[in-house]
Amino acid sequence: MMERMIEKFYKSLAKGKIYGTKCKKCKEFTFPPKAGCKKCGAHKMEWKTISGDGTLHFFSSGNLPPMKFAKYHPYAYGAVELKEGPVFFTQIEGVDVSNVEAIEEQNMQMPMPVKAKVKKMAGMNIVVFKVVKSQAKKKSKRKSKK
């Protein structure tokens, strides 16, 4: 059952949809999707896309990346609290991990708003979070992406 859920989760990611599961009994939200509720133990879970809004609490440079991600090293790895509740550890974009001082300085500015996106890495679709820049900055350098 768990394998089918993982398959569905990754198939959805390929389409740009990020799913979590919500318990039908106690409404607890789980991410990534799980077959059972960690809070009340119920097995009636409902698939729901996440809003993508989150809060970054801390990050460090990923110094022990899985082998297949080694070529992307170094990258930022941090703890994001989803708007829906769960805390998720993943790659963070939009932060500087080039040196220890920069990492420390940015961590003192936490929490930071982040937004989820699907990224293709090593042939896999993974969920990463990107730091949301302030409005003023966004306007001054608006470039059309794609």
Ligand SMILES: [Zn+2]
């Ligand atoms: Zn529950």
